[in-house]
Amino acid sequence: MYRVLVPVGDDTERSMAAAEAVSNLPNAAEEVEAVVVNVFEEFDVTGEGGQVNSEDVWDETNFPESVDSVVERLESAGVDVSKRREHGDVTKRILAVADEIDADGIVMGGRRRSPTGKVLFGSTTQSVMLSADCPVTVSLTE
Template sequence: MTDVLLGIDQNVDRAVTQAETMLDLFDATDLDANLLHDFVDNPEGASVKQVDSVKRARDILEDAGAAVTLREGSGDPAQSILDMAEQLDVDLICIAGRKRSPAGKALFGSVSQSVILNAERPVLTCGSPGDEA
């Protein structure tokens, strides 16, 4: 069984790309996909089951026969991804990169960059065609 952690943000197109990439790389019937959405700020108490991007990725993976578990975190998204990957001892982390200018990265940071630099396991970065900052 291949255990993967997909860090899913709010963007449905990026989540679809992540799910489809997992199906391109792995046999769905041998895939255990953990879909993590981090609520940086969640005053209304939303659930990961309510996030459209997570629901879309889950549907794609489950329809193909993959085992899917929904997970949620709070606080710093990069740290949530790293902590969950460590806790679950996954084989691979899959994140969705966003196109940002160098100034945008400096001002706002980069979840992808932080995960790539600090992960102790392979990280696959996916982007969606025409993705904008």
């Protein structure tokens, strides 16, 4: 069995590109197990109304629509799928889950960016690619 981690954010188009890439893996219906993970990013905000921490609004059962779309796509391709929701630093949680499930690979959706855009804004996809202990496949959208 080939176990793949599929990190899914709020962008359905990018997420579906990742789902399509997993569905197209050789013998996906018989040999691939996908774990879809959504990470609720940690934050701490202080303003006139007081302080709000991500822990205050975090709900481990509140998945974005993109997760359901990916799960549906993978299941329709016959892929064995489970999903989970995490809270914290996005890159760190993705890498921790990959280690925890002993992932054979990570498949992520990404978007094309200029070199300047990559330098100025950073990228979760880039961080995961540079830090993962397993192969990372990035399926790009425009």
